[in-house]
Amino acid sequence: MSLFNVFTISGTGMSAQSVRLNTTASNIANADSVSSSVDQTYRARHPVFAAEMQKAAAGHEDSSVGVQVLGIVESNRPLNVEHAPEHPMADKDGYIYKPNVNVIEEMTNMISASRSYQTNVQLAESAKNMLNKTLQLGK
């Protein structure tokens, strides 16, 4: 019954979008985390989405595929280096290192992820209604 697959598919969509929301939350929370060396500085993290193609390749499902999170990558944009000798975290040359998080980008990312999540919830909801109607058939 293909309608049950809608739950699986929208479920993968919801979990992928919640991973995206999670990384966004982590990025925004750490946007001002200062450190005293390049290696220890927080870098913006973003998930990489991919269609679940291995199922399609195995011949089970040709037409409908869910989403999977392939992994989470750290942004390689340059860090924000500031000269602040009076800062308690400053290194021996007087520099502090701030994360390469772009808060505005993260906010728009958050809105987009939240909307996509809601759309997936609505899909599941309407698939549920369709199934309910089918169960009521002939009554």
Place this chain on the structure above:
Amino acid sequence: MAINFEKALGIHPEALAVRAKRAEVIASNIANADTPGYKARDMDFKSALAQASQKQQSGMSRTHDKHFDVRTELNNNVQFRMPDQADTGDGNTVDAQVERNLYLENSMQYQASIQFLSGRIKGLKKAITGAG
């Protein structure tokens, strides 16, 4: 005229199956709305329905493992959608708004099929019991 349960329901069971499959295809488009490189897909309803009803007419049950499987296979009718916007930057051709509307439309058509089926079943019940 004898009551034939197989024909009494008309084309609606097949239409319902095609609608359900289409719901799944559109759901996977929406789930992959943010996946780079994903190409939106949809079904050709006309040919899918024609194929489904053809399969139903020649519907045979498999009584042996080596029999050919002639069950309704709707996957063949799934094709890629022509995108309105040729290049979105990441190779994704899903237009979330369009897909949502199509999903809604498909869901209403599914419920219309349910209504038709319901009517047919009520008709059968009436014929069997003789009471309204």
